[in-house]
Amino acid sequence: MTLPQKVLSLHETMTMEAAFDGRPANLFTLTNTSGMTATFMDIGATWLSCTVPVDGEAREVLLGCSTMADHQKQSAYLGATVGRYANRIANGQFTIDGVTTQVTTNQAGNTLHGGPDGFDKRRWTLDHHSDAKLVFSLLSEDGDQGFPGTLQAKVTFELTSDNTVAISYHADCDKPCPVNFTNHAYFNLAGEAAGDDCLQHELLIKADRFVPTSEVGIPTGELKSVEQTGFDYRKGKTIGRDLLKDPEQELTKGYDHAFILALGVTDGIADFAKVISPDQKVSMTVQTTKPAVQLYTGNFLAGTKGTSGEYGIHQGFCLETEYLPDSPNHPEWPGDSILRPDQIYAHYTGYRFIF
Template identity: 50%
Template structure:
């Protein structure tokens, strides 16, 4: 039996887990450490229950994994080149969590914090976090909330809201890994559709290459405008080979319209479909290229490609690329950052 010290979070306090339910047999579990999605179980037509999220064996294992399983990440999701941004003539140096670059908000990003539970009921949980001036190098104090809602139409809605007292780039996302066939199945057998005409080429460290120009998906392995299995064009070009698969951001056709699907995923057995809706300008599609060795829910270990992430966010390194055709990632005092992403499940 685990002793008390092991069961406690790094701040010495217990992990607090909340389970959300709807009347269609779907359940979602979240916890305050990292405002993390722990589990998402869908009731199938045949009466079975299917776990759609990768996860650790217990809450106490989450601080010890490096894959950001289900975590809320910020202040800035994805990478910032050379861990620096510019504000006017001032160069601001950030903490380098993937030296020399910053990944997912820094060494002590939002995934490594205890969020305060503001309110909850059977269908909703709302968390709050204060990020102080200079946190991971970022300017100003940021106030952020994360709202998780399980709706009656089998969607998980995740809404991030933030304000700042000094100009600061903000891009928040949840780093859920999905496998619609349940864990330990090769996710590359899933069919995927992404409604995007352009993607962002990156180098082996995930930093935009060359002049940071977007590239049309047309005629490339990155064309998911029509649904196809992930494996069909897997590792077929240098852009994929640089990062062992797909780990690229797609500029969405939806342009922030939450009413239009941004992406769709089908399980390999074609019995479960997930549709993604988001107000974010881009989706980072990650095929789980570096999951190998991450401790799994059943206490074994995940392999590479056991799960995929579709992270809603701004394009990586956006603070250094104001020319990109997306909303400005800089949040100003008096403004409110709002990002909503919904994952809807349908048993087929």
């Protein structure tokens, strides 16, 4: 298929300047017979663009940057593959088999998304590329950001015939280590260039409990029922309907919380979430094998330079599939976030678009 002009332009503008290592990024666009496109680059194994055909036009439904300078300035992790450990680790410390490890901290004395030089800031190696599939790999040495063990990571992106951007993660490590990959895509199904916030999107999440946190995102230790709170998305509602309704939201300026997914929707097949655009022309369902999802409503996006201009607060939302934040310090919580040498880390998340 002929790529939309916006995607062709992105291949040009993103490669005009060198990345951190003195070389330009490499961009790859996947296509399918429905007219969808999904574009990725090797810097951060980043999901840069996702277009769906709406009324004869290619609608961009991801927030992102169009130049390397803007991409390297932003601190929102736009579309990045995040690791070694997505979300937060309290004080950058965890204990495995009686051994306490201190990793590098980068946010309020805690470790966020793998530390200051996380996987989002690396150039990944291209292992495979076809029209519909892309495989990147990364070697993380023992002691990288303080994490133990040499880790081999792989992420596969596939654009399927049923309009799913399918993301598969695979890793092994030669020492016990917390591992938790996610993709940090920001969606706006009304269109990246529309200039609208995400608050009128209709959202459903099949989750009975969420994780209250401090103002810097560290869990309090409680797993709280969504019943009679603004976190109850089980029947679907607009994202903005109960925004800032709860004291937990006031601390974080909106939704930036993990939801524990209901049993039966973590098999990678069942839909655990559904989102519908305000104009009803695009919807998205999400599938995963992870036990939780972080809903983030772009509470600190304001001032981020994106493709169509400067983004405002709440301009996009994230559904980051993951282990719960600070899980290495809460082994009693759902899922086992510690990868051991005799194990393989293998997880899947799919974002399926209906248009």
